[in-house]
Amino acid sequence: QRVDAMAGGHNSLHKDVINPRGSVSGLAWIMIHSLFFCILFSASSSNLIEGTIPLPLSNLTKLISLDLRFNKINGLIPPNIGSMNRLEELGLSGNALEGLIPDSLYQLVRMSNLYLEMNELSGPISTSINNPTNLREFYLNSNNFSSGISPALCELKNLIWLYLQDNIFTGELPLDVGNLVVVDKMDFFVNQLSRELPVSLSRLQMLEYLNLSKNSFDGNIAEQLDHILNLDSIYLSHNKLSGEIPKSLEKLQDIHVLDLSFNLLKGEIPSGGKFSNLSAESFLGYYAPCGAPKLHVPVCSDGAKMHNKCQHAQSLYFFSEWGFALVKIVWILIVVAKYRKRGLVKHDQEVERFHGITIPVITY
Secondary structure (H helix, E strand, C coil): CCCCCEECCCCCCCCCCCCCCCCCCHHHHHHHHHCCCCCEEECCCCCCCEECCCHHHHHCCCCCEEECCCCEEEECCCCCHHHCCCCCEEECCCCEEEECCCHHHHHCCCCCEEECCCCEEEECCCHHHHCCCCCCEEECCCCEEEEECCHHHHHCCCCCEEECCCCEEEECCCCCHHHCCCCCEEECCCCEEEEECCHHHHHCCCCCEEECCCCEEEEECCHHHHHCCCCCEEECCCCEEEECCCHHHHHCCCCCEEECCCCEEEEECCCCHHHHHCCHHHHCCCCEEECCHHHCCCCCCHHHHHHHHHHHHHHHHHHHHHHHHHHHHHHHHHHHHHHHHHHHHHHHHHHHHHCCCCCCCCCC
């Protein structure tokens, strides 16, 4: 007999089902065996299930959905959870689980929705994360994950929602993050990520929500971000971004939230496009700003604008001078090579002129 679904919302299934020692009582054995043919099981929303997840739960190999979110489950994720090889959705959010994600979980190749947020899980993201290629929703936020973000994550071409905020991730955003071509929402808020934003972000044409606030990203804001035409909200506050805001961002016609506050940005704040609808809060802590009066910053003087134009002209002059110098060096090398070639030809001709002439030997 197959049970299609079993829900246990808002009950009090504690200690008789899963007890703190991880052993399973008689009632729990009956319950697990009764679920053997079940394909959906939900016991979320404050069931107050306590204790650890029993190992025999992994014998429910016909389950395609297991939802144990927002309970009082602690301990480790069972190392044999990979035996549930039909699982497409796993919800363990809002518990007190700790330790690493077991390697066997990454072998659940049918997994599409994985919810592990709001626990005490730790360690790095395994390089095997690319195994569940159908993964669409991936929630790891509000844990203690650390180390760098594995580049293997960027191979999940079907990923739509990626939430990694409120962890301890370090290093840079993977350079191939632009391979997540259908991602809609990405959140890295409150981590320890650093270095420059990868240019490949501009390939995320479906991206609507991006939160990179409260990290240590530096360098300039890439002008290529104007390619993400679907962007609705972008949060870059509390980083170390420098330089000027690219005027090309005025092309983002769907933008409603743009938070650039508390960085090292300077210069004129663009006023075209959707920038005209932004408030002063978007630019708090701006290093040396000027712009529209409503932003509570000094109005850009003609001198400031002239300074920007001069900087642009200086840049053009600098690169043109370098270009001219490079052309001149190449021309000199060509001339030198030509004269050397002529010199060699003349030398050969002189040798031929004297070839066969007997030089008299003078004896004394």
